[in-house]
Amino acid sequence: MxxxxxxxxxxxxxxxxxxxxxxxxxxxxxxxEMVEAPGHWRGVGFRLGQRRLVASFDEVVEILPLPPVTPVPGAQPWMLGVANVRGNLLPVVDLKQFLEGERTVVHEGQRVLVVRQSGGNVAVTIDELFGQRTFNDSHRADRPESLGEGRYGHFVDRAYAQADHTWGVFSMSLLTRTPEFRQATA
Incomplete structure (x- = not known):
């Protein structure tokens, strides 16, 4: 021995x-995966409606199943309410309804992205989670019309093409600084 x-x-x-x-x-x-290489960009891939989007890892604190939500009287329709996540109250926003005016169909396996914002984090619903996506400069693409139309144009500034899909880079930090987003009262 x-x-x-x-x-x-x-x-x-x-x-x-x-x-x-x-x-x-x-x-x-x-x-x-922790090594930063020039020309590489990584983020969290998700779907809202027919749009494939990706948010920077720096902006997403955590990904959770949709927690039980308590409605808040007098809030905008896109403000679903608040949820208790490990003792912290988080506002929960239906991101699709905020951007498109169309309510997200809640389903089993629904996920929320917990996003940093000044004054505390906020959870936003997504239709589908794709997980980590890595792009490099060779994947840069022109932003398709669908990613720039309506309110998406304010939050999607560039796009990457990969595996027959175009991914719009969605700025969660810009979203959380938008006055309308910060003012959830009706």
């Missing part, structure tokens, strides 16, 4: 876990 195995047999489970923790903290090799 080797020396480490003999030592491991004498160590308590707590000591073994402590050893694992110390060794993992000492290991600092960068993961490939």
């Amino acid at each position: 080797s020396k480490p195995q003999q030592t491991a047999k004498r160590a308590s489970p707590f000591e073994i876990l402590l050893d694992y923790e110390q060794r993992s903290l000492a290991h600092e090799a960068g993961r490939p």
Whole structure:
């Protein structure tokens, strides 16, 4: 029997876990997905209606299933209400209704993106989550009309084409600074 195995047999489970923790903290090799490369851009891909959009990882705090929502009297129709997420009250916004005036059809597996905004985070509903998307400069494309029409034009400034789909880069930070978005009272 080797020396480490003999030592491991004498160590308590707590000591073994402590050893694992110390060794993992000492290991600092960068993961490939964390390496920033020139010309690369990464974000969270999602769908609103027929539009495929992507938001920067810097703007999305977390992705959650739609939590139970308590309506707020006197709020805009797109303001679904507030939700208690781990002891924090988050406003929950129907993003599709805010942008298009059409209510999102809530379904099992519905997801919300928790987005940073000054004064606290806000959760926005999406129709479908596609997960992480990575683009490089060679994927840059002209923004299609569908991504620039209506209110989307204010929040989508560029696009990437990849795998037969065009992804509009949606600025959540610009959305959360929009006066109408910040004023949810009817």
